[in-house]
Amino acid sequence: KAGVTQTPRYLIKTRGQQVTLSCSPISGHRSVSWYQQTPGQGLQFLFEYFSETQRNKGNFPGRFSGRQFSNSRSEMNVSTLELGDSALYLCASSSRGETQYFGPGTRLLVL
């Protein structure tokens, strides 16, 4: 089975711009979770989607949003980028009730 894929792998944006990140889960997995990881920090949970519905949400401002499509692929959008949004954004997929498998992440740099 192919693993979780994330695109793009690297991205440079400037403050005030918006960005969309994409995640393709493992085939058959219907749950996709997004995390933000900053240097030296653990994983901060953004949100989880299951069958196109947001099931859980972390404590991030409304500038962070996401969606899931009928094929379980998910996108995450950050609007009005700030310097502090520079981070590794990780996506993880799972079958319901099973453990999460992570993609390689998208490294976002905001200048």
Next chain:
Amino acid sequence: GQQLNQSPQSMFIQEGEDVSMNCTSSSIFNTWLWYKQDPGEGPVLLIALYKAGELTSNGRLTAQFGITRKDSFLNISASIPSDVGIYFCAGQWDSNYQLIWGAGTKLIIKP
């Protein structure tokens, strides 16, 4: 958001030494997971624990689900250079809830 207490924060060890790290929580969990993250990559699942008191091995790695359900331990025996990385614990109450993560233990092997 909620985070587990993971310790130590970092470890400098000699090749061949055994390593121990742990995670504690103020809440009980029904699942404990241990992941390893290499630089620039997403975390990879090492061991999953589903039952209080459970002791599970994966090669040189052994993890235990604490009997109180509020803690978990990971041991690495006879460390080798490729063990370098960041180890994360994660706990989950139920599959409908998000994973709660520790801040990570960075393992560094002294030359």
